[in-house]
Structure formats: C-alpha cells, structure tokens
Amino acid sequence: MMGHSHAMTGAIAWLGLAPALAAIPLLNESSRYIDSGIMAAALSPAELIAGALLCAGAAMLPDLDHPHATIAQTFGPVTWGLSKVVSWLAGGHRGMTHSLAFAVAAGFGAHWLAERYPIGRDVLVVLLIGLALRAIGIGIPRNKLGSAMVNIGLTAGLYAVFMSLGVGYAWLGLAVGLGCLVHVVGDCMTEKGCPVLWPMAARFVLPWKIGIKTGRAFEQKVLAPILSVAIVGLLFLRLAPI
Numbered sequence: 001m002m003g004h005s006h007a008m009t010g011a012i013a014w015l016g017l018a019p020a021l022a023a024i025p026l027l028n029e030s031s032r033y034i035d036s037g038i039m040a041a042a043l044s045p046a047e048l049i050a051g052a053l054l055c056a057g058a059a060m061l062p063d064l065d066h067p068h069a070t071i072a073q074t075f076g077p078v079t080w081g082l083s084k085v086v087s088w089l090a091g092g093h094r095g096m097t098h099s100l101a102f103a104v105a106a107g108f109g110a111h112w113l114a115e116r117y118p119i120g121r122d123v124l125v126v127l128l129i130g131l132a133l134r135a136i137g138i139g140i141p142r143n144k145l146g147s148a149m150v151n152i153g154l155t156a157g158l159y160a161v162f163m164s165l166g167v168g169y170a171w172l173g174l175a176v177g178l179g180c181l182v183h184v185v186g187d188c189m190t191e192k193g194c195p196v197l198w199p200m201a202a203r204f205v206l207p208w209k210i211g212i213k214t215g216r217a218f219e220q221k222v223l224a225p226i227l228s229v230a231i232v233g234l235l236f237l238r239l240a241p242i
C-alpha cells in the first residue's frame with residue numbers, strides 16, 4: 001500500500017477505536033488495576049486529534065525499512081539515516097517491521113518511553129507527526145530540502161500547539177502499537193503480503209484475495225477518497241457537539 005493509505009487507515013483506526021481503548025484499565029508496576037484508564041485523558045478533542053495524527057505517523061513506521069521511500073525523506077538526512085539502520089536491522093523491505101511482534105514491541109517501547117523518558121518520548125512524537133505529514137503528501141515536489149524544511153516547520157508548530165493545549169502522552173504506546181498493526185493488516189491486503197508471524201518466514205495475504213496492487217488506480221482513485229471521507233465522518237462523529 002502507498003503511504004497515504006497507511007496513514008489514513010491509522011487515523012481511522014484511532015478515531016474509531018479511541019473510546020473502546022479508553023476503557024482499558026491502567027496496569028501499574030505492582031500489577032494493580034487503576035480505575036482511571038490508560039487513556040483517561042485521551043478523549044479531549046485535542047488529545048483525540050493528536051492521537052489520530054500520531055497513530056497515522058505510527059502507521060508509517062514499518063515502511064522505514066525502505067530508505068528510498070518518500071517518508072525516508074521526511075526530515076532529510078536524519079530520517080534517511082534512520083531508515084538505512086531500520087532496513088539493515090529488518091533485513092530489507094517488508095521483513096521484521098511488518099509483523100505482529102514488531103507492532104507489540106513498538107507499542108510497549110513507546111509506552112515505556114512515554115512513562116520514563118520525556119525527551120525520548122518527545123523525539124518519537126516529533127518523528128511520528130513528521131511521518132504523518134509527509135505521508136499525506138506535505139512537501140514541495142522535486143525539492144527534497146524544501147520539503148524537509150516545510151515538514152520541520154509544520155511539525156514544530158503542531159508539537160507546540162499540542163503542548164499548549166495540555167496534550168499528555170500516556171496513550172502513546174497504544175497509538176504506536178495500533179498504527180503498526182494497521183499497517184501490517186493493510187499490507188496483507190496487497191499482493192505481496194507480510195511475514196505476520198516473523199521470525200517465521202511464511203508470508204500472509206488476507207484470504208479473500210482483495211489483492212490491491214500497490215499504487216494502482218483503485219488505491220488512488222477509489223480507496224483514497226473513501227478513506228478521506230471516513231476520516232471527516234469520524235472527526236464529526238467524535239467532535240461535533242450533539
């Protein structure tokens with residue numbers, strides 16, 4: 001699937017599932033459930049939107065295993081270098097990062113960062129905002145440096161806005177895990193499938209053979225408009241004062 005499909009399905013998953021996820025109780029170190037859920041504060045309008053954006057960005061993380069993909073240019077050489085490392089670790093495109101194990105590990109890793117290391121958390125938040133913006137096509141055609149600058153500026157602006165609105169990131173792990181998972185499901189709908197149960201080598205394609213050919217007319221002319229309308233609809237549903 002192309003980046004914008006992944007990013008949009010990530011946002012849809014968040015907007016669709018946030019109320020259900022908010023009901024998950026928080027488990028603390030001594031393994032006692034705490035009544036206020038892990039996402040207790042995630043349903044304010046600002047956090048809902050921040051979550052949708054971050055989940056969209058997380059839905060791009062698995063494709064950092066592809067240094068030539070557009071999203072590797074998000075922050076210029078920084079993300080390109082990161083992508084080189086991920087690609088090397090993952091053993092090439094559509095390897096380890098396209099698995100359940102990666103989604104779970106990324107989710108727990110992000111949760112751990114959010115709880116313990118504010119600086120690491122903020123770096124991840126900035127990266128995810130940037131990936132989401134790049135995936136939906138924010139940038140200047142044929143101008144890598146200009147695109148990186150636009151993206152850095154917008155990302156910094158959004159980060160500051162979220163901070164001023166008091167967005168906390170207790171739910172970061174859920175957003176990251178969910179985003180990666182949605183990416184894997186999306187790629188399983190394409191002809192190549194994913195190694196869902198990595199380290200087992202078997203590749204999985206969804207059984208009803210949707211067989212979306214990445215980047216073909218269907219994805220660009222049918223799927224993209226449907227996903228866009230779904231996002232607008234869900235935003236309305238969640239935020240409109242009814």
Ligand SMILES: [Zn+2]
Nearest residue numbers: 062063098187
């Ligand atoms: Zn992928």
